[in-house]
Amino acid sequence: MNERLDVGFIPAECPGAAGTGAVRTSTLLIERLSKHHDLTVYVSSQMDASSATLPAEDRVNYVIHDNLPKLPHPLTNKIDTLEGEIDALERHELIHSYSSAFMPVLAELETPTLSTLNSYLPVCPKGDMMYHGERKCSEPGRLKCASCISSTALKRRQGVDSELRSGYVSLGQIEFVFESIDRAWDIDAYHALSPHLAQDFGAIGFPDSRIEVIPHFYDETFATITDEENDGSALESDDPITLLYVGALQDIKGVHVLVRSLSRILSRGYDVELHIAGSGPYEQQLHELAHELDLENAIQWLGYVDHDELPTVYENADAFVYPGLLDEPFGRVLLEALSSRTPILAADVGSTDYIVGPAGEQFMTGEPKALADAFERLVESYTTYYDAIPAHIEQFAPETVEQQFSDRYHAVASMAD
Incomplete structure (x- = not known):
C-alpha cells in the first residue's frame, strides 16, 4: 500500500445501520480503507445514528448530522446540511462521496473529488432509468421525467401512500438531475460499480475518461x-x-x-x-x-x-x-x-x-x-x-478491491499537485 492519505468520506446514509446494499458497502469500505488512510466520515442522514454500530470508531473520525427532517424534501435537506461542512471538507487531501446524491457539494470543492456512481439518481429522478417502468430510458427531460413519474406510479399500484411518497420524492429530484448533469465535469473522478453503469453515464454526457470501474467486494x-x-x-x-x-x-x-x-x-x-x-x-x-x-x-x-x-x-x-x-x-x-x-x-x-x-x-x-x-x-x-x-x-476479493480503491485514491489526490 502507498502512504496514508487524509480522506473525507461521505457514505450513503449512516454506516453500520440496517439498510440498503449501499449502506452495507459503505460500512465495509470504512472498515477496510481506514486501515490504510485517515478517514473523516461525514454523515448527512434522516436516520438515527444512535441505533447504528459505527465501524472502525478507533481509527475514524465521525461528523454526524442525523435525524434530518424529510420535509420540504429529504435529498435537499441532506445536501444543504453537507454544504455547511464545505470549509472542513476543503481541508482534506481527497473527498470521496460513496453516494451519488452529493455531487452538487463536490462540484463546489477545490479539493480533489471522487464520486461513486452507485445509482442512477444523478440522471434519473426515480433512480431506475426505466421509462414509464417499461423500457430503458435514453436520457432525461423535465416534462418527460414528470410524465414518467406519474405513469409509473399508476402502473405499479403498490399502495396509495407508498406511491404518493415515492412520487413526491421523485418529482422533487428532477432539478437535482439536471444540476448533476450540468456539473458533471466539475467532479475530478468517478468510480462506477459496474461496466454497464460506466457506459450509461458516459452516454448521457459524463466524462468517460474520468470513470473507472471498481466492483463491490464480497462480504x-x-x-x-x-x-x-x-x-x-x-x-x-x-x-x-x-x-x-x-x-x-x-x-x-x-x-x-x-x-x-x-x-x-x-x-x-x-x-x-x-x-x-x-x-x-x-x-x-x-x-x-x-x-x-x-x-x-x-x-x-x-x-x-x-x-x-x-x-x-x-x-x-x-x-x-x-x-x-x-x-x-x-x-x-x-x-x-x-x-x-x-x-x-x-x-x-x-x-x-x-x-x-x-x-x-x-x-x-x-x-x-x-x-x-x-x-x-x-x-x-x-x-x-x-x-x-x-x-x-x-x-471480487476484499484485498483485491481494497487495493484498487487505494490506487484510485492516490491517483485522484495527485491531481492537486
Whole structure:
C-alpha cells in the first residue's frame, strides 16, 4: 500500500445501520480503507445514528448530522446540511462521496473529488432509468421525467401512500438531475460499480475518461462453505432442489417472473422448493399469484431476514435466482451467493454477465420460460458451475478491491499537485 492519505468520506446514509446494499458497502469500505488512510466520515442522514454500530470508531473520525427532517424534501435537506461542512471538507487531501446524491457539494470543492456512481439518481429522478417502468430510458427531460413519474406510479399500484411518497420524492429530484448533469465535469473522478453503469453515464454526457470501474467486494461473513463440507454434488440427493431469492418484494425485482417460472419447472417433473427472503409492497400480489398457480406447498416465505442470519439461508440453497427487470447498478446479492458457493440463475440485465461469469446461467429478463430453460441447463452441469466459483470470485476479493480503491485514491489526490 502507498502512504496514508487524509480522506473525507461521505457514505450513503449512516454506516453500520440496517439498510440498503449501499449502506452495507459503505460500512465495509470504512472498515477496510481506514486501515490504510485517515478517514473523516461525514454523515448527512434522516436516520438515527444512535441505533447504528459505527465501524472502525478507533481509527475514524465521525461528523454526524442525523435525524434530518424529510420535509420540504429529504435529498435537499441532506445536501444543504453537507454544504455547511464545505470549509472542513476543503481541508482534506481527497473527498470521496460513496453516494451519488452529493455531487452538487463536490462540484463546489477545490479539493480533489471522487464520486461513486452507485445509482442512477444523478440522471434519473426515480433512480431506475426505466421509462414509464417499461423500457430503458435514453436520457432525461423535465416534462418527460414528470410524465414518467406519474405513469409509473399508476402502473405499479403498490399502495396509495407508498406511491404518493415515492412520487413526491421523485418529482422533487428532477432539478437535482439536471444540476448533476450540468456539473458533471466539475467532479475530478468517478468510480462506477459496474461496466454497464460506466457506459450509461458516459452516454448521457459524463466524462468517460474520468470513470473507472471498481466492483463491490464480497462480504466475508458469507464465505461459509468449504470444499470439505460440500463437493458440489448436492443435487444428487433425494431432497428437493432449493432455489433462493433474497431481496425486496417489488414489481421491478421480477419475483413474479420467478413464481411463474416455478410452475413451469415443476410441470417438467423437477422436485423443487423456492425460498423467498424479503418483504415489500408487492408481497400480497405475489401470494395471490402463488395461490392462483397452486404453488403454496412449493414456496417458503421467509419474510425479512436479518443480515446476520442470511449466510445460513444461502447455505441451505442449491441455487440463487436473480430475476430483476432493470439494470441495477450492481446487485450485491450476487456476490453473497457466490461467496457462499451458490451457483446462480440471473436475468440478462445490467452487468450480471460480468458478476456471474462461469458460475451460473443467464436468461432473458421477464421470461418465465427462459428462466425454466436456464434452470435445466444449470441442473445438467451443476458441478461445473459450482467448481467455477472459487477462481471467478477472486476478482471480487476484499484485498483485491481494497487495493484498487487505494490506487484510485492516490491517483485522484495527485491531481492537486
